[in-house]
Amino acid sequence: MSTTTFSSAEQRAQDQRTLRKEAKRNAWAYLFVSPFYLLYAVFGLFPLLYGVWLSFHQWDGISPMQWVGLNNYIKLFTADEVWWKAIYNTVWLFFGATTPQLLLALVLAFIINSGYIRFKDFFRAAYFMPFVASAVAVGILFTSLFGKQYGMFNYFLSLFGVPGVDWLGSADWLKPSIAAVTVWQWTGYSMIIFLAGLQSINPELYEAARVDGAETRDIFFRITMPLMSGVILFQVVTSIIGAMQNFDIPVMLAGGTQSSAPGGTDRAGLTAMMQLYWSAFKYNTGSKSGFGYASAMSFILFFIIVIFSYTYNRWRGQNPTED
Amino acid sequence: MAMNDKALSRRRFLRLAAAGIGAAGAAGVLAACGGAAPGEAPAADAPAEGDKVVVELTFWWWGAEGQIWADEYNKLNRGAKVTFVNTPFADSHDKLLTSFASGSGAPDIASLEIGRVGGFTAKGGLVDLKAAPFDGGKYEKDMVAYKWTQGSTSDGRLVAMPWDIGPAGVWYRTDLMEKMGLPSEPEAVEELFSHTKGKKWEDFFAIAAQVAEKSGGATKMVADAATDIYGGALRQGGEGYFDGMKVLIEEKATRPAQLAADFRKQKLDADIDWWGADWATGVKNDAFLGMVIACWMQGGLTREQPQTVGKWRIVPAPEASYNWGGSFCAIPEQTKNAELAWDFVQWACCSAEGQNAMFKPTGVFPAYKPAWADPLYDEPVEFFGGQRAFRMWANIADNVASIVRSPYDLQADDIVNAEMAKVMNEGKDPVQAIKDAEAEALKAIEGATP
Numbered sequence: 001m002s003t004t005t006f007s008s009a010e011q012r013a014q015d016q017r018t019l020r021k022e023a024k025r026n027a028w029a030y031l032f033v034s035p036f037y038l039l040y041a042v043f044g045l046f047p048l049l050y051g052v053w054l055s056f057h058q059w060d061g062i063s064p065m066q067w068v069g070l071n072n073y074i075k076l077f078t079a080d081e082v083w084w085k086a087i088y089n090t091v092w093l094f095f096g097a098t099t100p101q102l103l104l105a106l107v108l109a110f111i112i113n114s115g116y117i118r119f120k121d122f123f124r125a126a127y128f129m130p131f132v133a134s135a136v137a138v139g140i141l142f143t144s145l146f147g148k149q150y151g152m153f154n155y156f157l158s159l160f161g162v163p164g165v166d167w168l169g170s171a172d173w174l175k176p177s178i179a180a181v182t183v184w185q186w187t188g189y190s191m192i193i194f195l196a197g198l199q200s201i202n203p204e205l206y207e208a209a210r211v212d213g214a215e216t217r218d219i220f221f222r223i224t225m226p227l228m229s230g231v232i233l234f235q236v237v238t239s240i241i242g243a244m245q246n247f248d249i250p251v252m253l254a255g256g257t258q259s260s261a262p263g264g265t266d267r268a269g270l271t272a273m274m275q276l277y278w279s280a281f282k283y284n285t286g287s288k289s290g291f292g293y294a295s296a297m298s299f300i301l302f303f304i305i306v307i308f309s310y311t312y313n314r315w316r317g318q319n320p321t322e323d
Numbered sequence: 324m325a326m327n328d329k330a331l332s333r334r335r336f337l338r339l340a341a342a343g344i345g346a347a348g349a350a351g352v353l354a355a356c357g358g359a360a361p362g363e364a365p366a367a368d369a370p371a372e373g374d375k376v377v378v379e380l381t382f383w384w385w386g387a388e389g390q391i392w393a394d395e396y397n398k399l400n401r402g403a404k405v406t407f408v409n410t411p412f413a414d415s416h417d418k419l420l421t422s423f424a425s426g427s428g429a430p431d432i433a434s435l436e437i438g439r440v441g442g443f444t445a446k447g448g449l450v451d452l453k454a455a456p457f458d459g460g461k462y463e464k465d466m467v468a469y470k471w472t473q474g475s476t477s478d479g480r481l482v483a484m485p486w487d488i489g490p491a492g493v494w495y496r497t498d499l500m501e502k503m504g505l506p507s508e509p510e511a512v513e514e515l516f517s518h519t520k521g522k523k524w525e526d527f528f529a530i531a532a533q534v535a536e537k538s539g540g541a542t543k544m545v546a547d548a549a550t551d552i553y554g555g556a557l558r559q560g561g562e563g564y565f566d567g568m569k570v571l572i573e574e575k576a577t578r579p580a581q582l583a584a585d586f587r588k589q590k591l592d593a594d595i596d597w598w599g600a601d602w603a604t605g606v607k608n609d610a611f612l613g614m615v616i617a618c619w620m621q622g623g624l625t626r627e628q629p630q631t632v633g634k635w636r637i638v639p640a641p642e643a644s645y646n647w648g649g650s651f652c653a654i655p656e657q658t659k660n661a662e663l664a665w666d667f668v669q670w671a672c673c674s675a676e677g678q679n680a681m682f683k684p685t686g687v688f689p690a691y692k693p694a695w696a697d698p699l700y701d702e703p704v705e706f707f708g709g710q711r712a713f714r715m716w717a718n719i720a721d722n723v724a725s726i727v728r729s730p731y732d733l734q735a736d737d738i739v740n741a742e743m744a745k746v747m748n749e750g751k752d753p754v755q756a757i758k759d760a761e762a763e764a765l766k767a768i769e770g771a772t773p
Contacts, residue, residue, distance in 0.1 A: 062446035142599035149610065156546035169596065169748050257598045259550040261741035265748045281417040285442055285730035287769045289425065
């Protein structure tokens with residue numbers, strides 16, 4: 001491939017011969033990696049492509065599918081206020097939950113890594129613990145903590161004479177409540193990733209900085225942060241993906257009951273994934289819901305994730321796969 | 324040569340290994356695609372009892388008490404063994420829909436709730452219980468009339484067999500009524516606010532005001548006006564925000580919303596949301612002494628609030644009797660044992676024996692009227708402190724407004740509930756809120772007409 005002494009046709013023939021030979025020589029290797037690709041094709045690629053196909057249809061899951069072209073996308077963009085409200089809530093929760101979560105995790109990881117404290121293993125395990133809890137358990141725990149009349153948070157407030165807050169019932173408090181639970185559950189996970197990144201930094205750099213008289217603050221911003229940029233990028237991108245698909249915690253805290261709608265008062269806690277799921281499975285009749293409409297939603301979400309991730313990459317000027 | 328032998332044997336080993344992995348992978352894919360689906364045909368592994376081959380049937384429902392039916396039915400040895408699967412209410416119907424969409428995984432007997440039945444009768448996927456070899460048509464006269472209509476499609480097929488209904492009324496705790504210095508015997512309480520004595524919601528409000536006053540605000544009449552008052556008043560006018568494509572939200576919901584808003588404004592409810600941890604604690608703390616709800620609360624209260632068993636009584640609601648909830652049994656077309664599944668459905672839903680086996684311990688009230696003739700219905704009920712409550716449910720059940728179902732029910736419910744939350748939590752004007760809900764429904768559901 002490096003030589004230029006062949007004409008292009010000869011080059012191509014040569015390449016093909018080499019390729020075929022290589023393929024033949026490595027046939028066993030291909031065979032060994034094939035289970036993954038087969039499974040991926042069946043469980044990954046096919047559903048993805050089928051989803052694209054579905055998004056051009058109207059389908060309730062039972063009746064025959066009906067081709068509607070771009071209509072699902074047109075309706076979503078021009079005539080679906082609830083969907084854009086759900087997108088707004090999702091983006092709000094990204095900034096309101098994921099940003100503090102990552103900042104907090106970074107600071108905690110720095111502290112645990114710093115050598116100032118003892119019982120590191122204990123703190124590491126303690127912060128990571130909420131991540132292991134199942135979403136259902138977390139939901140039950142926090143709905144009772146957030147209870148308007150008998151919740152523990154309001155009980156504490158009452159000790160100081162502060163009137164109780166309707167954490168999950170008021171449109172103003174619902175999103176902060178969801179954000180708080182998200183931070184509680186995910187900070188430990190992010191912290192562990194950051195900690196792994198911190199531990200890969202050569203301690204001699206810190207020592208050298210100290211010898212040169214750098215403050216902890218300077219060390220954090222001038223040594224730790226730049227060297228951590230790859231890990232931070234990974235965290236931010238995976239967090240964007242996670243936040244755009246925010247589903248379980250909002251459903252547990254504001255999933256609706258027989259006498260309340262999903263998303264709570266004014267749909268303040270309705271995320272995009274919730275609206276997608278409800279459209280596909282619960283409101284699945286009619287031309288502005290169903291599996292096709294929900295598939296179109298999922299591709300809009302997909303592009304939002306791409307745009308956010310790309311923007312962040314450009315801003316940081318790096319590619320997450322390098323570094 | 325030795326080297327060559329080794330290479331050959333290694334190659335052969337690899338080939339065998341690869342073949343093995345490939346086969347396992349393929350088997351895995353196949354299993355995931357359908358082999359694992361419940362409710363398969365009785366293959367070689369069908370258990371045999373005596374010389375009779377027993378077919379396994381799966382039955383999905385969202386109440387743990389479904390096991391009662393499985394156990395009772397299996398005792399009869401009618402050729403099928405029913406396995407009950409507790410499918411949580413929140414996703415039971417979604418799971419069924421997924422199995423229809425993917426073409427596999429449906430149970431032999433599925434349950435459909437009244438709020439979701441409209442979405443299934445409007446489409447396919449369920450067998451017609453009136454077409455041969457089934458003969459479900461003969462049960463029409465035995466079932467509560469509106470229930471039969473709900474289980475039927477617009478072209479007259481019966482795809483969902485009526486199972487239970489939800490006759491509803493006012494529940495109250497005798498101990499707390501006495502504490503408030505109010506009458507506690509059902510006959511006397513009926514005089515206070517039941518429609519059977521010509522009383523209206525206003526009379527109920529007056530008693531609620533007395534409760535709040537006498538307890539100093541510690542105990543209220545009910546937990547949440549959005550459920551107890553709105554939920555009751557709405558269903559008295561016949562549930563269903565849709566009639567065909569015509570939206571009835573303003574017509575049906577305006578007065579109930581006004582009543583609920585009024586009740587909340589006067590601080591007559593405990594302001595505790597239903598179905599959550601706060602509600603359960605509220606019962607334990609005597610935060611409310613009653614509720615306006617259907618008969619099926621009996622099962623959950625027995626399980627989760629055993630200290631209250633024997634203290635509850637029921638009387639008919641103010642203004643009118645009504646129905647809240649209820650379910651259907653259906654047989655998905657995917658089943659390979661439709662005839663045995665039909666045998667179970669007939670025993671469970673269309674016989675006094677099956678219906679009452681479920682009803683007695685749970686309060687899940689039969690839609691099958693001949694079941695009500697059982698002496699059981701005239702016995703004093705321990706849960707209701709010896710009140711002959713079952714006969715009262717039967718009387719209520721016979722006198723409720725009919726209910727219209729539509730595939731848009733759930734969406735309309737959520738649209739209205741989202742507005743009702745603003746009324747209850749933020750003090751929005753109820754008339755305006757219901758107007759907004761109607762407008763949103765017209766926008767969200769294409770083809771809907773005012």
